[in-house]
Amino acid sequence: MVGARSGAAGALVSLLLAGCASPVQVAPASLVPLSAPAADFVVDADVPIRLSTGYTRTLPAQSHWRAVGSLPQGLVYQPVNTVFAVEGRQVHEAYLVLQGKALQGFYLPGEGNFSPLAPPLTLPTTQGGKR
Amino acid sequence: MRRNVFLKAGLAAAALVLVSGCATGIKHEQMASGMPSLKAGEGRIYFFRSSSMVGAAVQPEIRLNGQVVGTSKPGGFFYLDRPAGNYVAAASTETEKSVSFTLQPGETKYIRSSVSFGLVVGRVVLEPETPEKAKAELGTLSYTGAPIAAR
Numbered sequence: 001m002v003g004a005r006s007g008a009a010g011a012l013v014s015l016l017l018a019g020c021a022s023p024v025q026v027a028p029a030s031l032v033p034l035s036a037p038a039a040d041f042v043v044d045a046d047v048p049i050r051l052s053t054g055y056t057r058t059l060p061a062q063s064h065w066r067a068v069g070s071l072p073q074g075l076v077y078q079p080v081n082t083v084f085a086v087e088g089r090q091v092h093e094a095y096l097v098l099q100g101k102a103l104q105g106f107y108l109p110g111e112g113n114f115s116p117l118a119p120p121l122t123l124p125t126t127q128g129g130k131r
Numbered sequence: 132m133r134r135n136v137f138l139k140a141g142l143a144a145a146a147l148v149l150v151s152g153c154a155t156g157i158k159h160e161q162m163a164s165g166m167p168s169l170k171a172g173e174g175r176i177y178f179f180r181s182s183s184m185v186g187a188a189v190q191p192e193i194r195l196n197g198q199v200v201g202t203s204k205p206g207g208f209f210y211l212d213r214p215a216g217n218y219v220a221a222a223s224t225e226t227e228k229s230v231s232f233t234l235q236p237g238e239t240k241y242i243r244s245s246v247s248f249g250l251v252v253g254r255v256v257l258e259p260e261t262p263e264k265a266k267a268e269l270g271t272l273s274y275t276g277a278p279i280a281a282r
Contacts, residue, residue: 108231
């Protein structure tokens with residue numbers, strides 16, 4: 001009886017949590033155009049990214065990313081052959097922000113915001129040509 | 132015996148709900164060639180939802196930057212041409228889920244709506260989809276947007 005009650009309570013809590021996901025943390029950001037050509041890159045293998053909201057998003061293997069600007073946190077890369085979004089309470093189209101190969105967070109182009117990733121994550125990438 | 136009658140009646144009612152809940156317009160593959168081309172400075176936004184019995188009765192309105200532009204229906208799609216810029220699309224059930232994205236000139240964006248389970252009713256999640264996956268599904272989906280003027 002107690003087991004059934006606690007199971008039901010657990011299920012209710014899970015449902016409540018799913019309905020009340022935390023929002024994606026953001027800060028205003030101004031994308032600065034590239035001052036010099038920057039190389040594209042390709043992700044070598046699937047990279048699951050655990051977000052602070054509890055959701056996981058995966059960068060697909062062989063996804064191709066092109067530098068489109070910079071932020072104080074790093075270079076901003078837009079997907080070329082895929083789409084990418086981060087999710088919390090809401091969903092946000094997202095570009096990657098990297099310093100070297102370390103993913104620092106995401107630029108949300110539909111809002112002009114930056115969302116940090118903690119801790120940064122080193123990506124397995126192969127560099128492509130410069131634009 | 133009586134139980135069988137109830138079961139059959141229940142199944143028939145469920146089938147009726149499912150059939151009436153699905154989109155039934157012209158198929159994308161039948162209208163694709165007649166779609167207008169994009170005007171300069173505009174992009175196209177597709178909203179689509181797979182044919183699925185899961186949560187078929189959940190059919191919220193879809194709003195784009197606060198304006199109602201259509202309905203999320205299983206097996207349905209519609210599209211809008213809009214000036215390049217930033218957009219927020221939202222669908223409300225027991226809670227509101229939105230997706231923010233940017234639309235560039237000449238770009239076609241595909242926004243998938245799908246049902247996930249909530250506390251009382253399902254909630255509809257909107258998220259960007261790749262052109263490849265979207266096009267693979269669009270062919271069999273039915274148009275649920277505003278009537279298109281003959282050209």
